[in-house]
Amino acid sequence: MHLLPMLFHRKARRSVIGVRQMIEADDLTKDYGDVTAVNGVSLCVAKGELFGLLGPNGSGKTTMIRMLTGQVRPTSGSARVMGLDVVKDPIRVRELVGIIPEQETPPSFLTAEEYLRFVARIRNLDRVDERCDHWFDLLEFREKRDVLCKDLSRGTRQKLMFAQAFLHEPRLALIDEPLINLDPIMQRTVKDFLRSYVRDGGTVFLSTHILEIAEEICDRIGIIHNGRLLHAGQVDDLTGSGRHLESFFLDLVRGDAGA
Numbered sequence: 133m134h135l136l137p138m139l140f141h142r143k144a145r146r147s148v149i150g151v152r153q154m155i156e157a158d159d160l161t162k163d164y165g166d167v168t169a170v171n172g173v174s175l176c177v178a179k180g181e182l183f184g185l186l187g188p189n190g191s192g193k194t195t196m197i198r199m200l201t202g203q204v205r206p207t208s209g210s211a212r213v214m215g216l217d218v219v220k221d222p223i224r225v226r227e228l229v230g231i232i233p234e235q236e237t238p239p240s241f242l243t244a245e246e247y248l249r250f251v252a253r254i255r256n257l258d259r260v261d262e263r264c265d266h267w268f269d270l271l272e273f274r275e276k277r278d279v280l281c282k283d284l285s286r287g288t289r290q291k292l293m294f295a296q297a298f299l300h301e302p303r304l305a306l307i308d309e310p311l312i313n314l315d316p317i318m319q320r321t322v323k324d325f326l327r328s329y330v331r332d333g334g335t336v337f338l339s340t341h342i343l344e345i346a347e348e349i350c351d352r353i354g355i356i357h358n359g360r361l362l363h364a365g366q367v368d369d370l371t372g373s374g375r376h377l378e379s380f381f382l383d384l385v386r387g388d389a390g391a
């Protein structure tokens with residue numbers, strides 16, 4: 133972070149001692165009735181990585197994030213997040229990680245600042261004024277702090293969701309489409325923040341449709357289609373071989389659809 137030194141949450145520091153892989157998914161599967169949303173996905177995300185999960189609409193990205201954050205129970209397979217089993221320890225996982233759920237909005241009846249203070253209280257945080265000020269300044273929405281969330285623009289609500297996810301300085305953040313409602317200036321700020329966050333030792337697992345963003349900021353990507361992980365690899369390996377992520381993605385997904 134820019135203003136706050138990267139003092140990760142003390143509890144988090146204890147729980148990740150010795151954990152190199154921040155996320156380990158093994159043959160993770162989720163069925164919703166007849167629909168297999170995620171089908172046997174195995175992947176790891178190491179400490180300090182910015183990992184992007186890419187896939188077309190309905191390919192299973194949100195379901196993956198929900199399973200990894202203990203919001204949805206896998207049908208089969210297993211996952212460990214920061215060394216914790218997501219089925220056995222979902223509450224502890226959610227205490228530790230930062231989460232931006234897809235299209236989630238803050239409570240309509242609180243102001244922006246009340247919401248951040250509410251989150252700070254639940255998370256038992258100190259330096260609440262400093263933390264709130266940091267995010268109002270970084271994401272440039274100080275003048276909206278007393279506005280009810282229901283009256284905020286979509287972009288400002290997204291900023292607030294971003295701030296709540298990082299308020300406790302988590303070591304791992306799982307974020308679903310974090311940039312979708314933000315203007316280009318704010319996208320730049322958030323992209324720079326995410327890069328500095330992983331440089332300082334944080335880890336990010338994000339899902340996005342926006343391939344240029346993934347190509348620009350991710351260290352490694354996974355491509356998911358119809359619930360199956362078709363590819364996982366370093367972005368540099370791809371671009372170093374002269375390929376653009378977009379053409380690689382389209383070839384892979386179209387090839388799979390035609391298979």
Ligand SMILES: Nc1ncnc2c1ncn2[C@@H]1O[C@H](COP(=O)(O)OP(=O)(O)OP(=O)(O)O)[C@@H](O)[C@H]1O
Pocket residue numbers: 164167168169170187188189190191192193194195196234
């Ligand atoms: N609660 C649910 N009940 C039934 N089916 C669901 C549920 N949640 C997701 N699905 C189905 O699972 C599949 C994967 O959905 P998911 O939301 O994980 O995909 P996604 O990649 O995040 O999509 P998008 O990019 O459009 O947000 C889809 O076919 C979806 O309709």
